[in-house]
Amino acid sequence: MTANTDIRYLKGVGAKRAEILKGKGIDTVGALLRFFPRKYLDWTDITAVKDALPNQNVCIKAKIATPIETVETRRGITLYKFIASDKTDRFAVTLFNQRFLAEKLKYGCEYLFYGKFDENLILRQMNSPIIKEVSFNRIEPIYNASKNMSSATIQKLVKTALSTVEMPEVLNNKIRTENRLCDINYALWNIHFPKTRDSFEMAKKRLVFEELFCLQTALSVLKTKSHSLSGCVIKNNCFSEFQKMLPFELTDAQKRVVEECICDMRSGRPMSRLVQGDVGSGKTAVAAALCFVAAKNGYQSALMAPTEILAEQHYKTFCSILKNTGINCALLTGALTQKQKTQVKNQLNNGEIDVIIGTHALIVNDVEFNNLGLVITDEQHRFGVAQRGKLAEKGNNPHTLVMSATPIPQTLAHILYGDLDISIIDMYPKGRQKVDTYCVDSSYRQRIYNYIKKFLNQGRQGYIVCPLVEENEELDLTSATEYYEDLKKNEFKDYSLGLLHGKMKPAEKEEVMQKFARGEILLLISTTVIEVGIDVPNAVIMVIENAERFGLSQLHQLRGRIGRGEFKSDCILISDSKSPETQKRLDIIKQNSDGFKIADYDLNLRGPGDFLGNRQHGIPQMRIADIFADKNVLITAKKYAEYVLNQDPTLSSPENKPLKDEVKEIYKKLNQC
Ligand code: ADP
Ligand code: MG
Numbered sequence: 320m321t322a323n324t325d326i327r328y329l330k331g332v333g334a335k336r337a338e339i340l341k342g343k344g345i346d347t348v349g350a351l352l353r354f355f356p357r358k359y360l361d362w363t364d365i366t367a368v369k370d371a372l373p374n375q376n377v378c379i380k381a382k383i384a385t386p387i388e389t390v391e392t393r394r395g396i397t398l399y400k401f402i403a404s405d406k407t408d409r410f411a412v413t414l415f416n417q418r419f420l421a422e423k424l425k426y427g428c429e430y431l432f433y434g435k436f437d438e439n440l441i442l443r444q445m446n447s448p449i450i451k452e453v454s455f456n457r458i459e460p461i462y463n464a465s466k467n468m469s470s471a472t473i474q475k476l477v478k479t480a481l482s483t484v485e486m487p488e489v490l491n492n493k494i495r496t497e498n499r500l501c502d503i504n505y506a507l508w509n510i511h512f513p514k515t516r517d518s519f520e521m522a523k524k525r526l527v528f529e530e531l532f533c534l535q536t537a538l539s540v541l542k543t544k545s546h547s548l549s550g551c552v553i554k555n556n557c558f559s560e561f562q563k564m565l566p567f568e569l570t571d572a573q574k575r576v577v578e579e580c581i582c583d584m585r586s587g588r589p590m591s592r593l594v595q596g597d598v599g600s601g602k603t604a605v606a607a608a609l610c611f612v613a614a615k616n617g618y619q620s621a622l623m624a625p626t627e628i629l630a631e632q633h634y635k636t637f638c639s640i641l642k643n644t645g646i647n648c649a650l651l652t653g654a655l656t657q658k659q660k661t662q663v664k665n666q667l668n669n670g671e672i673d674v675i676i677g678t679h680a681l682i683v684n685d686v687e688f689n690n691l692g693l694v695i696t697d698e699q700h701r702f703g704v705a706q707r708g709k710l711a712e713k714g715n716n717p718h719t720l721v722m723s724a725t726p727i728p729q730t731l732a733h734i735l736y737g738d739l740d741i742s743i744i745d746m747y748p749k750g751r752q753k754v755d756t757y758c759v760d761s762s763y764r765q766r767i768y769n770y771i772k773k774f775l776n777q778g779r780q781g782y783i784v785c786p787l788v789e790e791n792e793e794l795d796l797t798s799a800t801e802y803y804e805d806l807k808k809n810e811f812k813d814y815s816l817g818l819l820h821g822k823m824k825p826a827e828k829e830e831v832m833q834k835f836a837r838g839e840i841l842l843l844i845s846t847t848v849i850e851v852g853i854d855v856p857n858a859v860i861m862v863i864e865n866a867e868r869f870g871l872s873q874l875h876q877l878r879g880r881i882g883r884g885e886f887k888s889d890c891i892l893i894s895d896s897k898s899p900e901t902q903k904r905l906d907i908i909k910q911n912s913d914g915f916k917i918a919d920y921d922l923n924l925r926g927p928g929d930f931l932g933n934r935q936h937g938i939p940q941m942r943i944a945d946i947f948a949d950k951n952v953l954i955t956a957k958k959y960a961e962y963v964l965n966q967d968p969t970l971s972s973p974e975n976k977p978l979k980d981e982v983k984e985i986y987k988k989l990n991q992c
Contacts, residue, residue, distance in 0.1 A: 322352070376434065386401070409443075411444045462474065537986060553618075570749070583718065605722075609695070615646075623677060623679070651667075670689030691714030693719075696710070745915075752883075758894065758902075760893065779860070784849070785845070815841050858888075860889050871918075876914075963978070
């Protein structure tokens with residue numbers, strides 16, 4: 320049995336469990352070993368009862384000081400109650416319906432209790448603690464369990480796997496010695512079953528390094544051939560000609576960024592540049608300027624957007640800006656008929672089309688260009704690194720530009736996006752409407768509905784955003800689906816409503832968004848999937864339910880959907896959370912409109928792990944590393960990745976075989992995210 324053995328063949332697994340594990344992304348024994356615990360319960364770290372703070376998890380070692388009393392409640396719940404004590408104090412324990420556990424416990428014996436005390440001052444109270452024999456003095460791993468597979472089961476399987484296979488070593492001796500990293504098998508044992516806190520730290524350090532090292536190796540291999548010569552040198556700088564055609568004056572920031580790009584495009588090397596600009600900063604006009612310049616110099620350009628609706632939106636914008644210039648724009652998306660597609664492809668091939676705007680449809684194999692000189696990807700975090708490269712391969716070292724509204728600290732962007740240079744649009748177009756933001760609790764709901772109706776009656780549109788798709792019984796959160804049904808039947812029965820969430824098929828989502836863009840839907844009930852970059856200037860109101868559930872950057876991105884037209888726009892955040900932290904966070908959103916500033920606060924308040932929420936950066940989700948907190952490791956790992964690739968560019972030596980396998984895995988994920 321090796322790391323690559325199908326998980327089904329691990330002792331204790333079988334067909335049914337294999338199915339469940341595969342659902343968690345665990346296909347092989349090796350993948351199981353890299354399924355790390357979500358958290359740990361430290362049964363070695365004992366707190367004295369008198370020192371325990373309320374509402375914090377503690378481990379207590381105490382004797383059961385009274386016989387266990389059984390109480391039947393009227394609602395049919397059986398309670399088991401007793402008093403326990405250590406040398407410092409007593410506390411009351413209540414178990415709910417846990418008969419097996421209660422029958423095992425013996426009056427007068429000592430146990431370990433893991434749980435939280437409530438704030439009762441007279442006699443501390445612990446409800447449903449986890450209880451273990453005192454001999455259980457170890458650090459226990461807790462795994463992401465599911466309904467049909469408990470953490471304890473996963474724990475057992477991991478132990479079997481650890482004793483059955485030796486994992487191959489991805490980090491060679493030199494790297495391990497120079498960075499003081501333990502070997503892989505020690506690391507895996509101690510990340511799952513830490514002997515001590517120190518051995519856990521050793522294990523974690525090594526696994527973080529390994530993960531970032533493999534990521535960097537994968538990214539380096541993918542890096543486009545940016546040091547070769549470009550065949551697409553821009554000789555004629557006709558930017559001023561472009562500016563004259565525009566219905567508005569570009570901001571100084573837009574002009575600077577275009578000039579930076581043109582400078583690259585004249586240099587004789589292919590441009591590789593990332594443009595970061597907050598929502599609404601006007602990235603599309605920058606893209607249009609560069610396509611214009613490329614076309615005037617005889618080169619074709621391609622602009623790739625993540626969705627059909629965004630592609631169509633860009634197409635319309637480009638057509639209106641570039642009309643009367645003789646520059647020929649076209650659209651290529653999955654929505655075209657076969658015949659239309661064939662026609663567009665022919666015209667691309669023979670050079671009749673100067674600027675092509677499209678979706679993933681652009682990277683299909685049979686799309687061929689005549690003279691592709693410039694490749695732009697919009698909302699780049701929505702594309703895998705690999706996809707970007709694929710489009711560029713269709714030209715002869717074309718210039719590439721990626722545009723993103725996700726504010727990533729610069730140093731990090733440099734590392735994550737390899738060789739990209741960075742330009743920032745740090746200014747908004749004049750006359751942009753400031754969005755007023757209000758924070759209220761749900762007692763205002765009726766008033767909010769009336770407020771929304773006032774706008775809808777004037778012909779404006781709006782959004783209501785909820786955190787979840789389906790009802791969740793544990794957390795009292797508003798779900799988009801139920802909310803939509805309810806509003807449609809009752810409060811908003813006279814209005815055209817739409818529902819949008821991530822579990823819908825892409826085509827269904829697209830259709831709803833189209834209807835909203837055309838004004839056929841007035842009020843859109845949605846989860847956070849509302850398209851980044853969508854421009855519906857008629858939408859002027861956004862209500863966000865359970866606002867405390869969203870990250871600051873996420874709230875900011877959402878809010879960027881409104882305030883895009885001539886009308887005054889309002890954003891209303893609803894939250895019943897009384898926690899001072901929540902209030903502070905919502906205040907920040909209320910008082911700030913600068914995405915980079917908000918991102919900074921976000922980073923500080925939430926901790927780096929959550930910063931970008933759901934994989935907004937086009938980098939696969941990390942298992943253990945945190946690209947923000949572990950930034951320094953990332954920099955070191957990059958150095959070593961380059962070193963290894965210098966020695967063995969194709970990773971074909973036997974020593975590098977395990978690394979090559981890992982890199983292949985990362986490609987798969989890069990292509991998915
Ligand atoms: P984003 O950077 O979020 O992609 P867009 O390119 O969609 O922003 O631009 C947002 C809106 O601002 C569009 O309606 C666009 O026409 C307008 N706009 C862009 N640049 C300017 C400018 N310099 N002056 C006035 N309006 C502008
Ligand atoms: Mg945009």
